[in-house]
Amino acid sequence: MLMLAGIVVLHITTIILLLVAAIDNAWWVKDSVSADLWGKWELTNSNMWHYTNLKDYPEDYLQAVQATSVLACVFTILALFVFVAQLFTLPKGMRFTFTGILQIIACLCIMTGASIYTAKLHVNESSGGYGHCYILAWISFVLTFILALTYFILRKKKE
Amino acid sequence: MLTFLALTSVALLGIVPEQSQAIVIYTGWERHALVGSDIRLSCSFFSWRWTSEDVTFSWTYRPDGSRDAISIFHYTGGAAYLDNKGPFRDRLEFVGNPGRRDGSILLKNLELSDNGTFTCDAKNPPDIVGRPSSVRLLVFEKVPIQAGVITGAIIGVVLGLLLLIVVIYYLMRFLVARRVFSLSVSKHGKKKKEGSQQRQLWTPPPLTCYPLP
Numbered sequence: 042m043l044m045l046a047g048i049v050v051l052h053i054t055t056i057i058l059l060l061v062a063a064i065d066n067a068w069w070v071k072d073s074v075s076a077d078l079w080g081k082w083e084l085t086n087s088n089m090w091h092y093t094n095l096k097d098y099p100e101d102y103l104q105a106v107q108a109t110s111v112l113a114c115v116f117t118i119l120a121l122f123v124f125v126a127q128l129f130t131l132p133k134g135m136r137f138t139f140t141g142i143l144q145i146i147a148c149l150c151i152m153t154g155a156s157i158y159t160a161k162l163h164v165n166e167s168s169g170g171y172g173h174c175y176i177l178a179w180i181s182f183v184l185t186f187i188l189a190l191t192y193f194i195l196r197k198k199k200e
Numbered sequence: 201m202l203t204f205l206a207l208t209s210v211a212l213l214g215i216v217p218e219q220s221q222a223i224v225i226y227t228g229w230e231r232h233a234l235v236g237s238d239i240r241l242s243c244s245f246f247s248w249r250w251t252s253e254d255v256t257f258s259w260t261y262r263p264d265g266s267r268d269a270i271s272i273f274h275y276t277g278g279a280a281y282l283d284n285k286g287p288f289r290d291r292l293e294f295v296g297n298p299g300r301r302d303g304s305i306l307l308k309n310l311e312l313s314d315n316g317t318f319t320c321d322a323k324n325p326p327d328i329v330g331r332p333s334s335v336r337l338l339v340f341e342k343v344p345i346q347a348g349v350i351t352g353a354i355i356g357v358v359l360g361l362l363l364l365i366v367v368i369y370y371l372m373r374f375l376v377a378r379r380v381f382s383l384s385v386s387k388h389g390k391k392k393k394e395g396s397q398q399r400q401l402w403t404p405p406p407l408t409c410y411p412l413p
Binding site: 087088089091092093100101104105107108109111112115 | 264349
């Protein structure tokens with residue numbers, strides 16, 4: 042019972058971290074610029090923040106990262122619903138394979154997205170650094186991997 | 201009895217409006233607009249008195265980050281006076297109807313420097329005690345979301361594939377189960393036992409068990 046609650050809490054935490062990484066605006070941060078996958082905030086001379094397009098990013102790589110982060114969120118949310126469904130419908134003693142498969146796909150998606158972002162975007166920039174959303178993306182990669190392994194090993198209790 | 205009621209109602213009518221005789225001004229809270237577009241800032245008021253002929257509307261503008269406000273519009277004595285020296289010269293138009301208590305203005309061709317707070321103050325003599333109301337204007341550049349065709353294509357294809365695989369899986373299970381069942385029905389007796397045995401084979405044999413708490 043406690044283990045079940047722990048796994049569900051961990052899964053919900055992973056979902057929240059993935060959603061924050063995909064939505065919040067801090068993949069690449071400088072003093073006056075804060076960019077993510079969807080747009081860029083720039084601080085102008087008159088102390089105003091402007092939200093602009095990501096003009097000088099390689100388009101296809103950026104869109105691939107966008108697609109994979111959205112897919113990672115979708116798959117991990119699906120995995121939670123499938124897990125709850127399998128808790129009720131799975132025969133006793135069986136493993137939660139479908140949930141594990143969905144979760145490993147989510148893990149692969151966020152790994153692909155974060156890797157493409159690291160390798161292809163911001164390669165030649167001298168100033169600035171990765172923001173908290175980028176870090177959260179990698180942390181959720183680790184968490185989804187652990188959860189996928191858990192679902193592949195876990196068995197439904199035999200009364 | 202009737203005279204008593206009449207006297208109390210007259211007394212109440214005399215007391216209550218004294219306290220609520222303040223003019224209440226309504227504008228929006230926040231308005232968003234794109235650079236280069238036009239926006240209508242609405243201002244109207246509520247007053248217990250009839251709309252007087254000396255009703256006045258005035259708009260002031262305070263840029264974001266500044267502490268001073270400048271006057272940009274004033275309507276008085278039946279005539280509207282627009283900004284002809286400040287940041288809104290030739291970009292302001294009066295589109296309100298003072299007779300209907302509407303003092304709205306139209307800002308044309310917005311620029312990024314128009315971000316700020318617009319305050320409307322209306323007076324309906326003798327009802328002049330009231331609090332001006334402010335609306336915050338936020339001017340944006342065009343659509344910043346940059347999700348494109350490739351993004352949509354990847355997401356659509358992957359989700360479609362997942363749906364297809366799930367549907368095919370359940371279809372296969374359903375068809376194979378039906379084939380087994382129809383076989384067992386067509387040849388009664390012996391085949392029925394084999395069919396039920398086959399169904400038992402579907403559940404995988406238990407491997408080494410990990411104890412769960």
